Amino acid sequence: MTSAPSALIILAGEQKSAAVTDWAARVGWVVGLLLFIALLYWLMREGWKWRGTLQGDLPELPAAPAGQGAPTLTMTGRYHGSTTAGQWLDRIVARGLGTRSRAELTLTEQGVTVVRPGAQDFFIPADRVRGARLDKGIAGKVLTEGGLLVITWVHGDREIDSGFRSDQAAEHAAWVEALTHPHHLNSDTEGAR
Numbered sequence: 001m002t003s004a005p006s007a008l009i010i011l012a013g014e015q016k017s018a019a020v021t022d023w024a025a026r027v028g029w030v031v032g033l034l035l036f037i038a039l040l041y042w043l044m045r046e047g048w049k050w051r052g053t054l055q056g057d058l059p060e061l062p063a064a065p066a067g068q069g070a071p072t073l074t075m076t077g078r079y080h081g082s083t084t085a086g087q088w089l090d091r092i093v094a095r096g097l098g099t100r101s102r103a104e105l106t107l108t109e110q111g112v113t114v115v116r117p118g119a120q121d122f123f124i125p126a127d128r129v130r131g132a133r134l135d136k137g138i139a140g141k142v143l144t145e146g147g148l149l150v151i152t153w154v155h156g157d158r159e160i161d162s163g164f165r166s167d168q169a170a171e172h173a174a175w176v177e178a179l180t181h182p183h184h185l186n187s188d189t190e191g192a193r
Contacts, residue, residue, distance in 0.1 A: 055094035061122035077166040079103035085159035091139035096120035132179035138163035
C-alpha cells in the first residue's frame with residue numbers, strides 16, 4: 001500500500017497540461033464571421049438603394065416658402081420615417097424620406113415645415129394635408145398606443161404617412177386637432193377637401 005503523499009505525487013505526475021488554443025482556427029472563425037456581417041450589411045444597403053430606385057418617380061420635396069406668417073403650432077422631436085398611406089410597413093426612402101432624424105415642425109397657414117438637422121428638410125403644403133392621427137407604429141418603429149403623430153399628405157400622385165414623435169407627447173393632440181379640422185388652414189385647403 002502506498003502512502004498518501006506518494007499517491008499525490010503519482011497523481012500529480014499523471015496530470016496532463018491543458019490543450020493549447022488553436023489560434024489559426026480561432027482567427028479564421030473571427031475573420032469568417034466579420035466577412036459574413038459585412039456581406040449582410042452590404043446586402044441591406046443594396047436593398048435600401050434598390051427601394052430608392054423603385055421609388056424614383058417621387059418628385060422633389062417642396063421647400064418652405066418665404067414669409068409663411070406667424071406659426072400656429074411648433075414642435076421638436078424625432079422624424080421616424082414615411083410610408084405609403086395606410087401601409088405602415090411600406091417605407092418610402094426616396095428623396096431622403098427614409099432617413100430618421102431630429103425634427104422641428106412648424107405649422108402655419110401655408111402648411112407644415114419640417115426642418116431636419118443632418119437630413120433634407122421638406123414642406124407639406126396646406127392644400128395637400130389630408131389629416132393627422134395618433135398611432136403606435138410606422139416602418140420599423142413601434143411605440144405605445146398614441147405615441148406617434150402621423151400626418152397624411154399628398155406628394156405627386158402618392159398619399160404619404162409621415163411619422164413624428166414630439167419631445168412632449170402631450171403636444172400630439174393639438175397637432176391632430178389642427179391638421180384634422182382645417183380652421184387653421186387657408187381657403188384653398190377647404191376647397192381641396
